Amino acid sequence: MGKSRFLKLLFLGVSLCFLVSALLLPIMTLFSRVFFSNGSFIGIKNFQKYFSSPGVASSVSHSFSVSLITTVIVLFIAFWYVYALERSSIRGKGIYRWIAMLPLFAPSMTHGIALIYLFGAKGIITSGFFGALPWLNFEFPLYGKWGIVFAEAIYVFPAVYLMLSVAFKTVDYRLYEAAEVMGTSSVKQFFTITLPGVKFGIISAFFSAFTMVFTDFGAPKVVGGNYNLLATDIFKQVIGQQNITMGAVVGMLLIIPSVIAFIADRLISRRNSAVDSKARPYIIKENKGRDIVLAFFTASVSFIILGIFVTILFAALVKRWPYDLSLTLQWFKIKTLGKSVMEIYRDTIFVAMLSAVMGTIITIIASYISERGRDFKPLRTAVRFLSLIPLALPGLVVGLSYILHFNDKDNPLNFIYGTFFILILANVLHFYSVPFQTITGSMKQLDREYENLSESLGMPWYHVFFRVILPMSKTAIIESFSYFFVNSMMTVSAVTFLYTTKTKVASVEMIDRYDAGDISTAAAVAVLIILTNIIFKFTLEKLKSMKHRYIKKRMEKIKINNPI
Missing domain, CATH: 1.10.3720.10 (MetI-like)
Known part of the structure; x- marks a missing residue:
């Protein structure tokens, strides 16, 4: 050899x-x-033993319920968020894209902790900004199903946003041009071109988001309360009861939706692998009414995401919440x-x-x-x-x-x-x-x-x-x-x-x-x-940007010194 x-x-x-x-x-x-x-x-004796335990059926149903509700909510919000960035002329798109990515940089339990400071017993919103704005007082059912849904929605939003962004970019503008020539209305174009064009992205995003929520442990650990999920069950079995065998059984159950999502994604990728090299990017046309509505929607979603991160920063710097709000590094x-x-x-x-x-x-x-x-x-x-x-x-x-x-x-x-x-x-x-x-x-x-x-x-x-x-x-x-x-x-x-x-x-x-x-x-x-x-x-992006500018200058210099 x-x-x-x-x-x-x-x-x-x-x-x-x-x-x-x-x-x-x-x-x-x-x-x-x-x-x-x-x-x-x-x-399957270990599975029979596990399912014979009280509360197991509720853990399974809770996991599916939370995952499905969160996925549907995030798909709806992320779809219109991406639509605003890809199909409208709203300002600040670069900032909105960065804000959409922020949850990618934080552990999932971070969002649960932020929600405690916002909607907990002494939370900012719950207390009406500590009594300053009592009319804003709003009690949210934080510990349990809806707290988990809220925290998980923020956690999976960036992944769904990225997948839908890619899907929108692959829709050929020539289809819209042909539709306009035929006198097709904007609403009909949305249902006959836009939705079919991004359907594979939506399906793939659905399976990915569902699996992420189903298998996540951080957010339910913080705001789950007594609302049991399979992901928290495995922690209780292994850490709480030292029952590794039952933990392994729950682990096997967690694999099932992941495997289904994996297979679905492989099949979707094969069907959606072909990209027309002659496809043209979408050309945005002026529509002030559309832009105003989408700008308000995008700003609202961004405000919620930013609010979570500002709250976490505030919580880390306050001396004794909510009694002493002076800043500290202790x-x-x-x-x-x-x-x-x-x-x-x-x-x-x-x-x-x-x-x-x-x-x-x-x-x-x-x-x-x-x-x-x-x-x-x-x-x-x-x-x-x-x-x-x-x-x-x-x-x-x-x-x-x-x-x-x-x-x-x-x-x-x-x-x-x-x-x-x-x-x-x-x-x-x-x-x-x-x-x-x-x-x-x-x-x-x-x-x-x-x-x-x-x-x-x-x-x-x-x-x-x-x-x-x-x-x-x-x-x-x-x-x-x-x-x-x-x-x-x-x-x-x-x-x-x-x-x-x-x-x-x-x-x-x-x-x-x-x-x-x-x-x-x-x-x-x-x-x-x-x-x-x-x-x-940010440092990596800056280095990449500097490199691209350097290459561009070198190419321009070569063209000047070697004119055709």
Whole structure:
């Protein structure tokens, strides 16, 4: 075997070793815990035991009810929000787009904490701005179904917004031109062109939003009260009752909607994969009445989102809510079990950065070898298949499977249990599929003649990989790095079962401080996470903008010096 072929096999080996050890074996351990007992197959007995417990039926119905209601509400709001940005001439579109993305930078329990400060017993709205505006007094049924719906709606809004934005951009303007020539009214165009044009995006967004709500743990933990959901049941079974087997059963139930959503998304992607290269972008025409209505709607939605984040910032800086509203930084200095909030924050950045670096490197290797490799086809197919599975795994399931697998004394990797590395590994696996698809999609667009030319010149494939493929995939790689970092900063579900007092991260500290009744410190931790993610994302966008301006100037200079 030549050096070039050996290195390809090495790339495949690295990818497969990661996917087998971080994905396949832990999930198999989870399955064995559910369907086997003392080495004997017991079928669905554990499920029967779980469903025979009081309150289980309500947890299942509550999970479906909350997920469905939240998804319908968010789809409606996000649709008109995107419609306003893509089909009207309202001002401030750039600001509105940034505001729509804000919830992406915060853990889901952040929105629940903000709602407590707004609608709790001593909340801003509940108290009529502390008695200053009593006519604004409004009591909201915060703890329970509607509190969860409100918090989850904010949590999933950015994802639905992004998916619908892409769908709107793919609708061909030539269809509208033809409709106008035929005298079709604007209302009829909406129902015969716009809605059919974005229907696949709506369906895909529906499944994604439903799954996100169904499997989320943070928001229900904060504002759920006694309203049980499957996501909170798994936490109670594992942490509260130390019943890992029943926790594994609930974890299996959480996988079901994720798998359905994954399959639906694959089918939709295949049917909606073709894009007409001659399609024209939508041309917005003047309509003041439409713009006024949509501007008011968009501003209202943005005001609610901004209100949540301003409230969290306020909560983190107030000395003693609601009795002493003077500003302080004391909540950023609290110590728990020998570690201060800032030390936990430092460890969180460490975990997020290493997760991003390790995840990006592994994803690049897997994407290249599965998409542009030619040898070892069965192994490449296995890498491609396994790389998509994490998309259907809720974070709670990842964390629970890691407990069962890596805490086993017979596991040769048992030494990573209780260390930062297991948190990093869980993060990489949990968020692996989206970067894999992003980088693979970018590499798929590159001409395969690069490899053909290198072979004809006798140049090793890895020279092309480092000198051509990587530089031309830079944008996708940076986006994937950003995705790993931002999500690793704020995830709680994948790591909530895996941390120790020495390896606690910020999102877990938020849950612990909330459980201890110290909501101000939880808000302070949330502020640190949000600011870090916003600064990180803003810096990356600025660097990309500077690079584009530099390239543009170089191209203009070349044209001036070399006129045709």
